Amino acid sequence: MVDIYQANVQALKNIQTAQPVIKGIGKALEVVPGMRKNLFLHAGPPITWDRMSGPLRGAVIGGVLYEGLAKTATEAEIFAASGALSYEPWHEHSGVGPMAGICTPRMPVWIVENKVMGNRTYCTLNEGLGKVLRFGAFSQEVIDRLRWMEMVLAPLLKEVVQLKGDINLKSIIAQALMMGDEVHNRNRAATSLFFREIAPVILDTHFTDAQKKRVLEFINGNDHFFLNLSMPAAKAILQSAEWVEGSSIVTTMTRNGTDFGIRIAGLKDRWFTGPAQMIKGLYFPGFSDADANPDIGDSAITETAGLGGFSMAAAPAIVKFVGGAVQDAMNYTQKMYEITDAESQSFQIPTMDFRGSPTGINILKVCELGILPQINTGIAHKDAGMGQVGAGLVNPPMKCFEDALEAFVAKYCTND
Amino acid sequence: MNNLLKLFQSNISVINVGLPSFADDLKKQGVPVVTLDWRPPAGGNTKLLGLLDKVKRHQAKLGY
Numbered sequence: 001m002v003d004i005y006q007a008n009v010q011a012l013k014n015i016q017t018a019q020p021v022i023k024g025i026g027k028a029l030e031v032v033p034g035m036r037k038n039l040f041l042h043a044g045p046p047i048t049w050d051r052m053s054g055p056l057r058g059a060v061i062g063g064v065l066y067e068g069l070a071k072t073a074t075e076a077e078i079f080a081a082s083g084a085l086s087y088e089p090w091h092e093h094s095g096v097g098p099m100a101g102i103c104t105p106r107m108p109v110w111i112v113e114n115k116v117m118g119n120r121t122y123c124t125l126n127e128g129l130g131k132v133l134r135f136g137a138f139s140q141e142v143i144d145r146l147r148w149m150e151m152v153l154a155p156l157l158k159e160v161v162q163l164k165g166d167i168n169l170k171s172i173i174a175q176a177l178m179m180g181d182e183v184h185n186r187n188r189a190a191t192s193l194f195f196r197e198i199a200p201v202i203l204d205t206h207f208t209d210a211q212k213k214r215v216l217e218f219i220n221g222n223d224h225f226f227l228n229l230s231m232p233a234a235k236a237i238l239q240s241a242e243w244v245e246g247s248s249i250v251t252t253m254t255r256n257g258t259d260f261g262i263r264i265a266g267l268k269d270r271w272f273t274g275p276a277q278m279i280k281g282l283y284f285p286g287f288s289d290a291d292a293n294p295d296i297g298d299s300a301i302t303e304t305a306g307l308g309g310f311s312m313a314a315a316p317a318i319v320k321f322v323g324g325a326v327q328d329a330m331n332y333t334q335k336m337y338e339i340t341d342a343e344s345q346s347f348q349i350p351t352m353d354f355r356g357s358p359t360g361i362n363i364l365k366v367c368e369l370g371i372l373p374q375i376n377t378g379i380a381h382k383d384a385g386m387g388q389v390g391a392g393l394v395n396p397p398m399k400c401f402e403d404a405l406e407a408f409v410a411k412y413c414t415n416d
Numbered sequence: 417m418n419n420l421l422k423l424f425q426s427n428i429s430v431i432n433v434g435l436p437s438f439a440d441d442l443k444k445q446g447v448p449v450v451t452l453d454w455r456p457p458a459g460g461n462t463k464l465l466g467l468l469d470k471v472k473r474h475q476a477k478l479g480y
Contacts, residue, residue: 003478004471368468370459402464409467413474 007246043101044256053257055136058384059100062138108154184308274397281392
Protein backbone atom coordinates (compact mmCIF):
# COMPACT_ATOMS: atom_id res chain seq x y z
CA MET A 1 0.00 0.00 0.00
CA VAL A 2 1.64 3.21 -1.18
CA ASP A 3 1.84 6.14 1.22
CA ILE A 4 0.88 9.04 -1.03
CA TYR A 5 1.95 11.73 1.44
CA GLN A 6 5.40 10.17 1.88
CA ALA A 7 5.74 9.71 -1.88
CA ASN A 8 5.15 13.43 -2.28
CA VAL A 9 7.73 14.18 0.40
CA GLN A 10 10.24 12.09 -1.59
CA ALA A 11 9.32 13.78 -4.89
CA LEU A 12 9.76 17.21 -3.28
CA LYS A 13 13.09 16.17 -1.77
CA ASN A 14 14.34 15.22 -5.23
CA ILE A 15 13.10 18.55 -6.62
CA GLN A 16 14.59 20.63 -3.81
CA THR A 17 18.02 19.04 -3.99
CA ALA A 18 18.42 18.96 -7.80
CA GLN A 19 21.45 20.88 -9.10
CA PRO A 20 21.13 21.67 -12.83
CA VAL A 21 24.34 22.74 -14.58
CA ILE A 22 25.28 23.34 -18.21
CA LYS A 23 27.43 20.45 -19.43
CA GLY A 24 27.81 21.50 -23.03
CA ILE A 25 26.21 21.82 -26.45
CA GLY A 26 25.65 19.04 -28.96
CA LYS A 27 23.85 18.25 -32.19
CA ALA A 28 20.32 17.02 -31.44
CA LEU A 29 20.75 13.89 -33.57
CA GLU A 30 23.85 12.93 -31.61
CA VAL A 31 22.87 13.78 -28.03
CA VAL A 32 19.08 13.78 -27.58
CA PRO A 33 17.86 10.33 -26.46
CA GLY A 34 15.80 8.62 -29.18
CA MET A 35 16.42 11.34 -31.78
CA ARG A 36 16.19 10.09 -35.38
CA LYS A 37 16.89 11.53 -38.85
CA ASN A 38 13.22 11.81 -39.76
CA LEU A 39 12.03 13.03 -36.34
CA PHE A 40 10.99 16.56 -35.41
CA LEU A 41 10.47 17.25 -31.72
CA HIS A 42 7.72 19.69 -30.70
CA ALA A 43 6.30 21.38 -27.62
CA GLY A 44 3.32 20.01 -25.75
CA PRO A 45 1.63 16.64 -25.58
CA PRO A 46 1.60 14.32 -28.65
CA ILE A 47 -0.07 15.69 -31.78
CA THR A 48 -0.41 14.77 -35.46
CA TRP A 49 0.07 17.14 -38.42
CA ASP A 50 -3.66 17.35 -39.14
CA ARG A 51 -4.38 18.75 -35.64
CA MET A 52 -1.42 21.14 -35.42
CA SER A 53 -2.17 24.86 -35.05
CA GLY A 54 -0.76 27.54 -37.38
CA PRO A 55 2.40 28.45 -35.44
CA LEU A 56 3.35 24.80 -34.90
CA ARG A 57 2.87 24.06 -38.59
CA GLY A 58 4.85 27.20 -39.43
CA ALA A 59 7.73 26.06 -37.26
CA VAL A 60 7.65 22.59 -38.86
CA ILE A 61 7.77 24.23 -42.31
CA GLY A 62 10.74 26.32 -41.14
CA GLY A 63 12.39 23.17 -39.81
CA VAL A 64 11.97 21.42 -43.17
CA LEU A 65 13.53 24.42 -44.95
CA TYR A 66 16.36 24.59 -42.39
CA GLU A 67 17.12 20.88 -42.86
CA GLY A 68 17.22 21.39 -46.64
CA LEU A 69 14.38 18.93 -47.22
CA ALA A 70 12.46 21.40 -49.42
CA LYS A 71 13.24 24.58 -51.33
CA THR A 72 10.04 26.56 -50.84
CA ALA A 73 7.47 26.92 -48.07
CA THR A 74 4.84 25.24 -50.26
CA GLU A 75 7.10 22.27 -50.92
CA ALA A 76 7.96 22.14 -47.22
CA GLU A 77 4.30 22.05 -46.21
CA ILE A 78 3.58 19.18 -48.64
CA PHE A 79 6.62 17.32 -47.30
CA ALA A 80 5.58 17.93 -43.67
CA ALA A 81 2.10 16.51 -44.34
CA SER A 82 3.35 13.57 -46.44
CA GLY A 83 4.11 11.22 -43.56
CA ALA A 84 7.87 11.35 -44.28
CA LEU A 85 8.45 12.95 -40.87
CA SER A 86 7.59 11.75 -37.38
CA TYR A 87 6.48 14.21 -34.70
CA GLU A 88 7.04 13.50 -31.01
CA PRO A 89 6.94 15.64 -27.86
CA TRP A 90 10.21 17.06 -26.55
CA HIS A 91 9.10 15.88 -23.10
CA GLU A 92 9.30 12.25 -24.24
CA HIS A 93 12.95 12.86 -25.16
CA SER A 94 14.12 14.51 -21.92
CA GLY A 95 13.85 17.98 -23.35
CA VAL A 96 11.81 21.13 -23.73
CA GLY A 97 11.23 23.72 -26.43
CA PRO A 98 9.72 27.20 -26.04
CA MET A 99 6.52 28.05 -27.98
CA ALA A 100 6.28 25.68 -31.01
CA GLY A 101 9.43 24.08 -29.65
CA ILE A 102 10.50 22.55 -32.94
CA CYS A 103 13.85 20.80 -32.84
CA THR A 104 15.22 19.14 -35.97
CA PRO A 105 18.03 16.56 -36.08
CA ARG A 106 20.83 18.97 -37.00
CA MET A 107 19.93 21.73 -34.55
CA PRO A 108 22.38 22.45 -31.72
CA VAL A 109 21.00 21.92 -28.20
CA TRP A 110 22.08 22.83 -24.69
CA ILE A 111 22.98 19.82 -22.55
CA VAL A 112 21.96 20.35 -18.92
CA GLU A 113 22.63 17.84 -16.13
CA ASN A 114 21.24 17.48 -12.65
CA LYS A 115 24.49 16.77 -10.81
CA VAL A 116 22.68 15.04 -7.94
CA MET A 117 20.96 12.31 -9.94
CA GLY A 118 22.85 12.51 -13.23
CA ASN A 119 19.71 12.98 -15.37
CA ARG A 120 20.23 15.12 -18.48
CA THR A 121 17.87 17.48 -20.28
CA TYR A 122 18.06 19.36 -23.57
CA CYS A 123 16.82 22.54 -25.26
CA THR A 124 17.58 24.49 -28.42
CA LEU A 125 19.31 27.90 -28.25
CA ASN A 126 17.16 31.03 -28.05
CA GLU A 127 16.71 32.99 -31.29
CA GLY A 128 15.36 36.27 -29.86
CA LEU A 129 11.88 37.80 -30.15
CA GLY A 130 9.59 38.65 -33.09
CA LYS A 131 10.07 36.76 -36.37
CA VAL A 132 11.54 33.54 -35.03
CA LEU A 133 10.94 29.85 -35.67
CA ARG A 134 9.51 29.12 -32.24
CA PHE A 135 6.63 31.52 -32.92
CA GLY A 136 5.98 29.85 -36.28
CA ALA A 137 7.91 32.21 -38.59
CA PHE A 138 9.93 30.66 -41.41
CA SER A 139 11.10 33.53 -43.66
CA GLN A 140 14.66 33.60 -45.02
CA GLU A 141 15.89 35.77 -42.14
CA VAL A 142 14.65 33.09 -39.70
CA ILE A 143 16.44 30.30 -41.57
CA ASP A 144 19.62 32.37 -41.98
CA ARG A 145 19.70 33.10 -38.24
CA LEU A 146 19.25 29.41 -37.41
CA ARG A 147 22.15 28.51 -39.73
CA TRP A 148 24.40 31.13 -38.10
CA MET A 149 23.43 29.75 -34.69
CA GLU A 150 24.43 26.27 -35.86
CA MET A 151 27.68 27.31 -37.57
CA VAL A 152 29.01 30.00 -35.19
CA LEU A 153 27.00 30.60 -32.01
CA ALA A 154 26.71 26.99 -30.88
CA PRO A 155 30.33 25.91 -31.60
CA LEU A 156 31.62 29.05 -29.89
CA LEU A 157 29.47 28.51 -26.77
CA LYS A 158 30.40 24.84 -26.77
CA GLU A 159 34.04 25.88 -26.54
CA VAL A 160 33.16 28.35 -23.78
CA VAL A 161 31.66 25.55 -21.67
CA GLN A 162 34.68 23.35 -22.38
CA LEU A 163 37.01 26.12 -21.21
CA LYS A 164 34.94 27.20 -18.23
CA GLY A 165 33.52 23.90 -16.98
CA ASP A 166 30.04 23.38 -15.55
CA ILE A 167 27.89 26.52 -15.25
CA ASN A 168 25.52 26.40 -12.27
CA LEU A 169 22.02 27.29 -13.49
CA LYS A 170 20.28 27.02 -10.14
CA SER A 171 22.54 29.71 -8.75
CA ILE A 172 21.89 32.06 -11.70
CA ILE A 173 18.12 31.55 -11.42
CA ALA A 174 18.18 32.18 -7.65
CA GLN A 175 20.14 35.41 -8.18
CA ALA A 176 17.88 36.49 -11.04
CA LEU A 177 14.79 36.22 -8.80
CA MET A 178 16.53 38.68 -6.48
CA MET A 179 16.93 41.03 -9.44
CA GLY A 180 13.38 41.13 -10.77
CA ASP A 181 13.15 38.09 -13.06
CA GLU A 182 10.83 35.11 -12.85
CA VAL A 183 12.82 33.43 -15.69
CA HIS A 184 9.85 32.69 -17.94
CA ASN A 185 8.81 35.92 -19.61
CA ARG A 186 11.38 38.08 -17.85
CA ASN A 187 14.96 36.86 -18.25
CA ARG A 188 16.77 40.20 -18.36
CA ALA A 189 18.69 39.72 -15.10
CA ALA A 190 19.39 36.04 -15.74
CA THR A 191 20.68 36.77 -19.26
CA SER A 192 22.88 39.54 -17.84
CA LEU A 193 24.26 37.25 -15.15
CA PHE A 194 24.91 34.55 -17.73
CA PHE A 195 26.58 37.12 -19.98
CA ARG A 196 28.92 38.10 -17.11
CA GLU A 197 29.80 34.42 -16.60
CA ILE A 198 30.72 33.74 -20.20
CA ALA A 199 31.86 37.06 -21.75
CA PRO A 200 35.48 36.85 -20.54
CA VAL A 201 35.70 33.22 -21.69
CA ILE A 202 34.32 34.08 -25.13
CA LEU A 203 37.45 36.19 -25.62
CA ASP A 204 39.59 33.11 -24.93
CA THR A 205 38.00 30.99 -27.68
CA HIS A 206 39.74 30.38 -31.01
CA PHE A 207 37.03 32.16 -33.04
CA THR A 208 37.69 35.37 -35.00
CA ASP A 209 37.17 38.76 -33.37
CA ALA A 210 34.24 39.42 -35.72
CA GLN A 211 32.56 36.16 -34.68
CA LYS A 212 33.15 36.83 -30.98
CA LYS A 213 31.75 40.35 -31.38
CA ARG A 214 28.62 39.11 -33.11
CA VAL A 215 28.02 36.43 -30.46
CA LEU A 216 28.44 38.97 -27.66
CA GLU A 217 26.06 41.39 -29.41
CA PHE A 218 23.52 38.63 -30.10
CA ILE A 219 23.31 37.51 -26.47
CA ASN A 220 23.46 41.06 -25.15
CA GLY A 221 20.64 42.09 -27.48
CA ASN A 222 18.31 39.28 -26.50
CA ASP A 223 16.80 39.52 -23.01
CA HIS A 224 15.26 36.07 -23.48
CA PHE A 225 18.51 34.26 -24.22
CA PHE A 226 18.42 32.63 -20.78
CA LEU A 227 14.89 31.25 -21.29
CA ASN A 228 16.34 28.28 -23.17
CA LEU A 229 18.47 27.59 -20.09
CA SER A 230 15.88 28.21 -17.38
CA MET A 231 13.61 25.73 -19.17
CA PRO A 232 15.98 22.73 -19.33
CA ALA A 233 17.08 23.62 -15.77
CA ALA A 234 13.44 23.42 -14.63
CA LYS A 235 13.03 20.21 -16.63
CA ALA A 236 16.11 18.68 -14.98
CA ILE A 237 14.74 19.63 -11.55
CA LEU A 238 11.30 18.10 -12.23
CA GLN A 239 12.64 15.06 -14.02
CA SER A 240 14.19 14.08 -10.69
CA ALA A 241 10.62 13.48 -9.42
CA GLU A 242 9.73 11.21 -12.36
CA TRP A 243 8.40 8.62 -11.67
CA VAL A 244 8.15 8.51 -7.89
CA GLU A 245 5.61 5.76 -7.21
CA GLY A 246 2.54 7.12 -5.42
CA SER A 247 3.33 10.82 -5.88
CA SER A 248 0.57 13.19 -6.96
CA ILE A 249 3.02 15.99 -7.81
CA VAL A 250 2.83 17.48 -11.32
CA THR A 251 6.09 17.02 -13.26
CA THR A 252 4.98 18.41 -16.63
CA MET A 253 2.65 21.17 -17.82
CA THR A 254 2.88 21.94 -21.51
CA ARG A 255 0.93 22.99 -24.61
CA ASN A 256 1.17 22.36 -28.34
CA GLY A 257 -1.17 25.15 -29.45
CA THR A 258 -4.12 22.74 -29.66
CA ASP A 259 -3.98 20.72 -26.41
CA PHE A 260 -2.71 21.39 -22.91
CA GLY A 261 -1.09 18.34 -21.31
CA ILE A 262 0.13 17.42 -17.85
CA ARG A 263 2.00 14.45 -16.43
CA ILE A 264 2.14 13.27 -12.83
CA ALA A 265 5.11 11.82 -10.93
CA GLY A 266 3.25 8.65 -9.92
CA LEU A 267 1.64 8.02 -13.32
CA LYS A 268 4.58 7.11 -15.54
CA ASP A 269 4.48 8.36 -19.14
CA ARG A 270 0.74 9.12 -19.09
CA TRP A 271 -0.59 12.34 -20.60
CA PHE A 272 -3.75 14.07 -19.37
CA THR A 273 -4.96 16.62 -21.86
CA GLY A 274 -7.60 19.25 -22.45
CA PRO A 275 -8.06 22.11 -24.91
CA ALA A 276 -5.32 24.78 -24.91
CA GLN A 277 -6.83 28.05 -23.67
CA MET A 278 -6.78 31.56 -25.15
CA ILE A 279 -4.36 33.98 -23.47
CA LYS A 280 -5.43 37.27 -21.88
CA GLY A 281 -2.70 39.78 -22.41
CA LEU A 282 -1.10 42.74 -24.14
CA TYR A 283 -0.61 42.83 -27.90
CA PHE A 284 2.11 44.39 -30.03
CA PRO A 285 0.91 47.41 -32.08
CA GLY A 286 -1.38 46.35 -34.92
CA PHE A 287 -2.46 43.03 -33.35
CA SER A 288 -5.43 41.99 -31.22
CA ASP A 289 -6.89 38.86 -29.65
CA ALA A 290 -8.43 38.05 -33.06
CA ASP A 291 -4.88 37.25 -34.24
CA ALA A 292 -3.96 35.03 -31.31
CA ASN A 293 -3.33 31.30 -31.29
CA PRO A 294 -4.30 29.26 -28.22
CA ASP A 295 -1.65 28.63 -25.58
CA ILE A 296 1.54 26.99 -26.89
CA GLY A 297 4.97 25.90 -25.62
CA ASP A 298 6.92 23.80 -23.15
CA SER A 299 7.87 26.94 -21.22
CA ALA A 300 5.21 26.20 -18.59
CA ILE A 301 7.90 23.87 -17.24
CA THR A 302 9.09 26.99 -15.40
CA GLU A 303 5.73 27.32 -13.61
CA THR A 304 5.77 23.58 -12.88
CA ALA A 305 9.08 24.17 -11.08
CA GLY A 306 7.71 27.13 -9.08
CA LEU A 307 9.09 29.84 -11.36
CA GLY A 308 7.37 31.94 -14.06
CA GLY A 309 3.80 32.79 -13.07
CA PHE A 310 4.36 31.14 -9.67
CA SER A 311 7.16 33.62 -8.91
CA MET A 312 5.61 36.70 -10.47
CA ALA A 313 5.84 38.53 -7.14
CA ALA A 314 9.61 38.53 -7.68
CA ALA A 315 9.17 40.26 -11.04
CA PRO A 316 6.76 43.18 -10.65
CA ALA A 317 8.02 44.83 -13.85
CA ILE A 318 6.68 41.89 -15.86
CA VAL A 319 3.14 43.27 -15.69
CA LYS A 320 4.25 45.84 -18.29
CA PHE A 321 4.79 42.91 -20.66
CA VAL A 322 1.97 40.49 -19.79
CA GLY A 323 -0.65 42.89 -18.42
CA GLY A 324 -2.22 43.57 -15.02
CA ALA A 325 -1.00 45.50 -11.99
CA VAL A 326 1.84 44.85 -9.57
CA GLN A 327 -0.64 43.71 -6.92
CA ASP A 328 -1.90 41.08 -9.38
CA ALA A 329 1.61 39.65 -9.61
CA MET A 330 1.74 39.46 -5.81
CA ASN A 331 -1.68 37.81 -5.68
CA TYR A 332 -0.79 35.17 -8.29
CA THR A 333 2.21 34.01 -6.28
CA GLN A 334 0.24 34.11 -3.03
CA LYS A 335 -2.48 31.94 -4.54
CA MET A 336 -0.02 29.33 -5.84
CA TYR A 337 1.05 28.48 -2.27
CA GLU A 338 -2.40 26.96 -1.84
CA ILE A 339 -1.90 24.28 -4.52
CA THR A 340 1.75 23.45 -3.86
CA ASP A 341 3.33 21.22 -1.22
CA ALA A 342 6.51 23.16 -0.48
CA GLU A 343 8.41 26.43 -0.63
CA SER A 344 11.63 26.37 -2.61
CA GLN A 345 14.79 26.19 -0.53
CA SER A 346 16.72 27.82 -3.37
CA PHE A 347 14.43 30.27 -5.16
CA GLN A 348 13.36 33.11 -2.87
CA ILE A 349 11.01 36.02 -3.46
CA PRO A 350 12.38 39.23 -1.95
CA THR A 351 9.06 41.13 -2.03
CA MET A 352 7.54 38.37 0.13
CA ASP A 353 10.22 38.65 2.80
CA PHE A 354 12.36 36.08 0.97
CA ARG A 355 9.74 33.36 1.14
CA GLY A 356 10.62 30.35 -1.02
CA SER A 357 8.72 30.16 -4.30
CA PRO A 358 5.62 27.89 -4.33
CA THR A 359 6.93 24.49 -5.43
CA GLY A 360 5.42 21.09 -6.17
CA ILE A 361 1.94 21.38 -7.68
CA ASN A 362 -0.25 18.71 -6.09
CA ILE A 363 -3.24 17.54 -8.16
CA LEU A 364 -5.12 16.72 -4.95
CA LYS A 365 -4.96 20.39 -3.93
CA VAL A 366 -5.78 21.69 -7.42
CA CYS A 367 -8.92 19.52 -7.53
CA GLU A 368 -10.03 20.18 -3.96
CA LEU A 369 -9.54 23.96 -4.05
CA GLY A 370 -10.44 24.52 -7.70
CA ILE A 371 -7.40 26.79 -8.08
CA LEU A 372 -5.57 26.40 -11.38
CA PRO A 373 -1.85 26.99 -11.90
CA GLN A 374 -1.03 30.53 -13.11
CA ILE A 375 1.06 30.73 -16.25
CA ASN A 376 2.47 33.77 -18.02
CA THR A 377 3.36 33.30 -21.66
CA GLY A 378 4.05 34.70 -25.11
CA ILE A 379 1.25 34.86 -27.67
CA ALA A 380 1.86 33.45 -31.16
CA HIS A 381 -0.10 34.55 -34.25
CA LYS A 382 -2.66 31.91 -35.20
CA ASP A 383 -1.38 31.76 -38.78
CA ALA A 384 1.81 30.00 -39.84
CA GLY A 385 4.73 32.25 -40.66
CA MET A 386 3.65 35.32 -38.67
CA GLY A 387 5.51 35.11 -35.34
CA GLN A 388 4.86 36.64 -31.91
CA VAL A 389 2.03 39.14 -31.41
CA GLY A 390 1.98 39.67 -27.64
CA ALA A 391 2.25 38.19 -24.15
CA GLY A 392 -0.18 37.52 -21.35
CA LEU A 393 -1.64 35.22 -18.71
CA VAL A 394 -3.36 31.86 -19.00
CA ASN A 395 -4.44 28.81 -16.98
CA PRO A 396 -4.60 25.12 -17.87
CA PRO A 397 -8.02 23.52 -18.41
CA MET A 398 -9.31 21.85 -15.20
CA LYS A 399 -10.04 18.70 -17.21
CA CYS A 400 -6.34 17.73 -17.19
CA PHE A 401 -6.29 17.66 -13.41
CA GLU A 402 -9.67 15.94 -13.05
CA ASP A 403 -8.64 13.16 -15.45
CA ALA A 404 -5.29 12.81 -13.72
CA LEU A 405 -6.99 12.50 -10.32
CA GLU A 406 -9.31 9.81 -11.65
CA ALA A 407 -6.37 7.81 -13.03
CA PHE A 408 -4.38 8.36 -9.84
CA VAL A 409 -7.18 7.06 -7.63
CA ALA A 410 -7.75 4.11 -9.98
CA LYS A 411 -4.09 3.15 -9.65
CA TYR A 412 -3.46 3.75 -5.97
CA CYS A 413 -6.78 3.71 -4.09
CA THR A 414 -8.65 0.77 -5.60
CA ASN A 415 -9.36 -1.00 -2.29
CA ASP A 416 -10.58 2.06 -0.41
CA MET B 417 -30.27 36.43 25.40
CA ASN B 418 -28.78 39.37 27.23
CA ASN B 419 -25.42 38.69 25.63
CA LEU B 420 -27.00 38.49 22.17
CA LEU B 421 -28.70 41.87 22.68
CA LYS B 422 -25.42 43.35 23.84
CA LEU B 423 -23.77 42.02 20.69
CA PHE B 424 -26.20 43.82 18.41
CA GLN B 425 -26.05 47.00 20.48
CA SER B 426 -22.25 47.12 20.16
CA ASN B 427 -20.18 47.89 17.07
CA ILE B 428 -19.94 44.69 15.09
CA SER B 429 -17.43 43.53 12.48
CA VAL B 430 -18.45 40.81 10.04
CA ILE B 431 -16.58 38.01 8.29
CA ASN B 432 -18.53 37.15 5.16
CA VAL B 433 -18.21 33.55 3.98
CA GLY B 434 -19.62 32.94 0.51
CA LEU B 435 -20.59 35.31 -2.26
CA PRO B 436 -19.17 38.83 -1.82
CA SER B 437 -22.64 40.25 -2.60
CA PHE B 438 -23.89 38.84 0.72
CA ALA B 439 -22.02 41.68 2.39
CA ASP B 440 -23.31 44.52 0.20
CA ASP B 441 -26.20 45.57 2.48
CA LEU B 442 -23.95 45.60 5.53
CA LYS B 443 -21.36 47.68 3.69
CA LYS B 444 -24.06 50.19 2.73
CA GLN B 445 -24.79 50.58 6.46
CA GLY B 446 -21.13 51.22 7.18
CA VAL B 447 -20.49 47.88 8.87
CA PRO B 448 -16.87 46.72 8.52
CA VAL B 449 -16.88 43.49 6.49
CA VAL B 450 -14.07 41.17 5.52
CA THR B 451 -14.95 38.71 2.76
CA LEU B 452 -13.35 35.30 3.09
CA ASP B 453 -12.27 33.81 -0.22
CA TRP B 454 -14.11 30.54 0.22
CA ARG B 455 -15.61 28.08 -2.20
CA PRO B 456 -17.02 24.62 -1.65
CA PRO B 457 -14.45 21.78 -1.86
CA ALA B 458 -13.93 20.62 -5.46
CA GLY B 459 -16.40 23.33 -6.48
CA GLY B 460 -19.18 21.02 -5.28
CA ASN B 461 -18.34 18.47 -8.00
CA THR B 462 -19.56 15.20 -6.44
CA LYS B 463 -17.42 12.99 -8.68
CA LEU B 464 -14.25 14.83 -7.66
CA LEU B 465 -15.30 14.85 -4.02
CA GLY B 466 -15.73 11.08 -4.19
CA LEU B 467 -12.25 10.64 -5.67
CA LEU B 468 -10.67 12.91 -3.06
CA ASP B 469 -12.50 11.04 -0.33
CA LYS B 470 -10.99 7.76 -1.59
CA VAL B 471 -7.51 9.27 -1.25
CA LYS B 472 -8.30 10.39 2.30
CA ARG B 473 -9.64 6.96 3.25
CA HIS B 474 -6.56 5.34 1.67
CA GLN B 475 -4.25 7.53 3.75
CA ALA B 476 -6.40 7.02 6.88
CA LYS B 477 -5.62 3.29 6.69
CA LEU B 478 -1.95 4.25 6.92
CA GLY B 479 -2.62 6.14 10.14
CA TYR B 480 -3.13 9.67 8.87
